[in-house]
Amino acid sequence: MRILILIAAMTLGACAGEPPVNRSSSTPLSVASIETEPYLGHWFEQARLPNSFERDCVAATADYALRDDGLISVRNVCTKEDGGQSDVSGRARLVGVPGEGKLEVSFFGPFWGDYWVLERAPDYSWSIVGEPEGRYLWILTRSETISAEQRADFARRLQSLGYQTDALYWRPVSG
DSSP, X not given: OHHHHHHHHHHHHHHTOOOOOOBOOOSOOOOOXXXXXXXXXXXXXXXXXXXXXXXXXXXXXXXXXXXXXXXXXXXXXXXXXXXXXXXXXXXXXEOSSTTBSEEEEEEETTEEEEEEEEEEOTTSSEEEEEOTTSSOEEEEESSSOOOHHHHHHHHHHHHHTTBOGGGOEEOOOOO
């Protein structure tokens, strides 16, 4: 039954239409180089562009792990305002030039979406993820919270990539 509800929700979300493009630059997005192993593990979503599949989400995490078939398992957990949680599992695959931060993710059957690592910290402590059209964007960190200074730095980075940061949903700032 849970799978049927998930399929119905994803189908309705797909019918909701494309999200608005929140990137004003026509310059193609750069892509960071990544090594798979350091990128794996637990991430906290610090900010995102609004999207239909995280509409009621106030905090989210993502977990990436290597699968036996060479793909990457993806598990996203969303905490809702009422304290409830929802989670969805999928898979990711590397695409493009080896070592390039271009991946595709799939949470439903044969349908794949772009997941590009646009920037990342040298120590993999944070990552900015988007897709080529500028419709989706996430800031992920290894730390559950970020400071106001870190938030301002991320906003500057996003603006340099051509994103309109006023549309972002930010996790509450600490410190």
